[in-house]
Amino acid sequence: MSVFDPAAHLPDELIDRIRSRAAVHDRENTFPSDDLAELQAAGYLSILVPAELGGGGLSLAEASVLQQRLAGAAPATALAINMHLVWTGVAKVLADRGIDSLRFVQEGAVAGEVFAFGISEAGNDLVLFGSDTDAAPHPDGGYAFTGTKIFTSLAPVWTQLGLHGLDTTSLDAPQMVYAFVPRTDAVTTRDDWDTIGMRGTQSRTTELHGAVAPADRVVRRIAPGPNPDPLVFGIFSVFELLLASVYTGIARRALEVAVATAQRRTSKKTGATYSQDPDIRWRIAEMALAYDALPPQIAALCHDVDGLADHGGQWFAQLAGVKHRAVTTAKAVVDEAILVAGGSSYFAGAELGRLYRDVLAGLFHPSDPESAHSTVATAWLGPIEG
Structure with a gap:
């Protein structure tokens, strides 16, 4: 069995180019057309399409890892591409369960359609x-x-x-x-x-x-209302897991930037780098402890979707929960990174300043905090009576 290599699909050179453009698109409020063109040329928009149809043949778990990597370079690019990957992911979820109604999505993605x-x-x-x-x-x-x-x-x-x-x-x-x-x-x-x-x-x-x-x-x-239809499950599962992946990628990048900053900045008091300061070390450890919990959770649920696992009535609670945890944890990690980096991160052009603004968007995506808590409460307590 071959070992999955994220760099084979998103090479370091491509990631560096995408990262170099992110601040410009943020500042100018423009769409990352060059990112999309390069990702299309690399076959990225069809990574979830089966190889026999001309796609990358990747699993949802593998696509999740790639989206984390892409989000670490340019969160907005990753989030935009997410919405295309959701549909190709839904097509995969349905096809894996014997439903071929979104075959045209898979073929379209290979042909260059953007969903x-x-x-x-x-x-x-x-x-x-x-x-x-x-x-x-x-x-x-x-x-x-x-x-x-x-x-x-x-x-x-x-x-x-x-x-x-x-x-x-x-x-x-x-x-x-x-x-x-x-x-x-x-x-x-x-x-x-x-x-x-x-x-x-x-x-x-x-x-x-x-x-x-x-x-x-x-x-x-x-029919309207809560529905166990496979299409509803497909949309909810892929949407929540890929969203969680993007915000987990932001958390990882914030941690990396904080570490690099702590190793670079020097204290006037001690002459040592901030990486030797006990308080800074505690903050970075706190960030790492929070971040480290996210990738395994996302991977486990992605593998369950890929493997046709049956969580019954707990499925929607688990999916809403992992998205909620990823978003709130990512925000907390970015907050800590800002404190580690100090006043320089307050400038609009600073990468951490951009991550600070980008990570806020996670709170608005379904499931929002109220919806996530309602879903989990219903899964464990049953619906509200009356």
Whole structure:
């Protein structure tokens, strides 16, 4: 059995080039087009597609390691690419379970299609279980989608948008409809991405004005509300695990920067580097102790998804939990790194200053802290009565 080598897919030279551009995209609020072009040329957008279809044939666990590595170089690039990898990951999860309905996603990724994730809607805390977007059925089996999606990463470049909407007019209505629409004149992308962090994702608002998904791109119709459907599981599992991977990569990078800074800075009091200061050593140890717990947790759940493990009613709690822990731990690690580095990290151009802003975005991704706690409480205590 060959040993997985992350550097074979993301060579050091590529990582260095991506890292060198990250600050520019953050400062100028621009999309990392050069990063995407290099990653596409390296076959990165098809790493989760089976080798027999022309992809990299990697497991979710291996893709997670790569996303941690990419996030350490450029968090916004990794988060943007995540949203494409979610769909190829869902296609893999379904195919591994004998469901081939997203084969076109796998083939499209190999052919150069860029898939975006069009699920988030302002004020919709139902997320996968409901939608304010109208899904109007066509006689041929297609659907026209009208509504507004927010946080659409890869907004300037996507070619296919995976989304959901609510069908309220069919005989079996209401039904949640999951489908893919191409970029046409029926889709308007607002130029409204001006945030404090993760600026390179360019996760702009998307307006759908009757955007049509043809019948062969309508992949699921399921009842609204909590649902054990394989597509829902696929989206939730891959989304949460790859998100956890990105923020774990940020934590790792913050730790690395803190270590390098402590080894470089010299105390005027003692003449020794800060790496010899007991308080600084304690902080870095605290960061490492927190970070070290994350990769094994993510790897274990990724292996369980890859291996078709059955956690029953605990699945969603475990997935929401690992995302929540990764995000909150990453934020705590970055906070500690800021204290180690001192006042220089307060400048906007400092890498730690950028990581400090980037890591905040993790709190807004599903599952947010309230949703994660609700999911875990239900798994252990059962639903609220009444």
